[in-house]
Amino acid sequence: MLVDFIKKNKKNLFFYGGLFLLVFLYLTNFKIDVKTDDGWFMTAPREYDLFSYLQWRYEEWSARLFPETTLYFIFLVPLFVHHFISACAWFLYSYSLVRLFSEKVTRVNFLVAFFSLGFMNVFVMKDALFWITGATNYLWPLSLGLFALIPYADNFFRRKQTTVWPYLLPAFLFSLSNEQLIACVIGVVLIYHVAIFLRKQKENYLLFLPTSFFIGGAIFMLSAPGNDLRLQQEVKMWMPDYHDLSIFTKVLRGSSWLFEGWQTKLLLLFIVLFIVSALIDAKRMLIKVTGVYTAFLLLLVHTFPDRFTNFQAITKIDLLLEIKQGNLFHGSVLGAVAPFVLWGLFFLLVIVCSITVSEQKIFLGLSYCAAVFSSMIMWFSPTMYASGARVFMCASVFLIINLYLLYQQLLKTKGKEAEWKISVYACFLPAINLLFVLFLP
Secondary structure (H helix, E strand, C coil): CHHHHHHHCHHHHHHHHHHHHHHHHHHCCCCCCCCCHHHHHHHHHHHCCHHHHHHHHHHHCCCCHHHHHHHHHHCCCCHHHHHHHHHHHHHHHHHHHHHHHCCCCCHHHHHHHHHHHHHCCHHHHHHHHHCHHHHHHHHHHHHHHHHHCHHHHHHHHHCCCCCCHHHHHHHHHHCCCCHHHHHHHHHHHHHHHHHHHHCCCCCCHHHHHHHHHHHHHHHHHHCCCHHHHHHHHHHHHHCCCHHHCCHHHHHHHHHHHHHHHHHHHCHHHHHHHHHHHHHHCCCCHHHHHHHHHHHHHHHHHHHCCCCCCCCCHHHHCCHHHHHHCCCCCCHHHHHHHHHHHHHHHHHHHHHHHHHHHCCCHHHHHHHHHHHHHHHHHHHHCCCCCCCCHHHHHHHHHHHHHHHHHHHHHHHHHHCHHHHHHHHHHHHHHHHHHHHHHCCCC
16 A cells, blocks of 8 residues: 555655755754853753743743744753654645645645745744744744635635634644734634625535634733733833834834834835736736836836935924924925835835736735735834834734735636746746855854
């Protein structure tokens, strides 16, 4: 039986086995950084038994029970175990991304989905995917969350009621993993249930089980007593004036952080989204206008790099007072507002272009809204600036999902003869980006 199985699946075993080996070897380049949270989690087993450790974390810091438990044990075993699990998570992410939109997983689609993570900014990848603590809190929950959404996608896109039981454990573990990710997934599944109801389509009632896990996990994590204590410590350490800020000031400060983050961490994804949209339908006037505007904006930023990427200037002035005094067109106000207008128009044009050419307009629109929402969550966190690049992983994933959908549509428009060439291009750029990560300090 085993020999027959190997003979029938020889190509698949060689392809996936070889790719897994390459991934594992790639991940071995990332070591424990004792100067970061890695160093703290290494000492935890010496000071606490598991139950005391989880109780302390829940009551005084975080209710992310899955990554917290994993981090308690992961530094007690050789580092290659972490790399092996991360490689498995990367594979699970790739499989899940393909399965969300296709019933069959081909080697080419799997490879494109696998390399799609490489479209992320290099600093986002390093912090969220390859840093030991970061991977446990972001990459592993991401792969579990996407996998848990497969039965929802089967029923919504293909009207097929998939068995839910294999997805319950991943859904449960994911529900106790990451507040930012779980908030987005709850939005996705609630929209799914509402859409199924409005379409008068037969519901897979067993899907209410993972939905209840997601909602219950979010309530459990957000109601943990440690959140208040953690907030006090984070305010004291990172943003002492946090409680004195008005809602408007928080939104203004959050907006400057969001635009700066999107301009630096998501720019590559937006440019690739536009390129793929243009390849799908280059004749549209909107595509041409967006292309000209993008070239103009990049030239402007190249010529005046500090003037049109300074999103912090708006936090240095009293915008409401300037507006009340009629100083809206004064140089300092215009200089502070200009980067938001220019980059906001760029993001909007690319979003509208991709939605216009897409066959899944509503889905793409909702996905973009989720990307924005996942970043806006941080507006009311005192660790907005301290959290680093990893908090943009969630927005990056939603953009990657849109990019993968447009890639699939591009294959249909260009035909079978162009599939291999397009797939090579889809893998080449992210592969180079993944290599760049190895040279980061």
